[in-house]
Amino acid sequence: MNYPTEVKLKLARKSAFHSAIGLASLALKWVFLRLIIVLFIVFVPFAAVYAGSYNDFFAAIRADDVDTVSNLLSKGFDPNAPTEDGQTPLIAALKAGAEKTTRLLINTKGVDIERTNLNDETALMLASINGNVEIIKLLIQKGAEVNKPGWTPLHYAATKGDLGTLKLLISQSAYLDAESPNGTTPLMMAAKYGTYEAVRLLIEEGADPTLRNNLKLNATDFAEMTANAKLISYLKTQTSIWILSHP
16 A cells, blocks of 8 residues: 555654664563573572571571581571471470570570460470570570460479479469469469469469469369379468458
């Protein structure tokens, strides 16, 4: 078709414009493809190295290999990186009984000593059930919270009944009648899983033996599950004394 010169010029410009757009688009696609290739080359080996370091890190924690753990931390490994089942390095060290590594991690810059695992357990709770008084002192010195909503370090300490641990937590203002999510107190835990001495200590410090959990069970009810006659008799007596002294 024979177009006027002006129309031909417009068509030519339009064609050139679309050609330029097409070339630019092709160039961008090529740049993007090269970027993907570069990222693949750089980060896939990095990911593999990190995965290896991750496995080495937690293996070293379990073995209490403090030198390897320290070396990986110095290279920038995250001291709060969780395991696949949600355990922090510090909690993993406590569960493994790796005391040297536990101390290292507590003193590592940037470590979050209040970070919980999937069971809402803190490092102080694990140290309390283990009865590790020196680690408990170090955690508290670094700012670990003795009291928290739900299960507390005192619940965990009462479960094992270690008097040194209980006395230390109580000296740090641990709430004696702290309630778990189902209303269970440290005294109830001591009555069922701890010792007579632990129950007596909590009572003497002021724990309330009349409290009941969501199942309407008090400390005496928990003691009766153990068939410990001495403990049952003691709690019944203390419950009566409490009721008389708290009208």
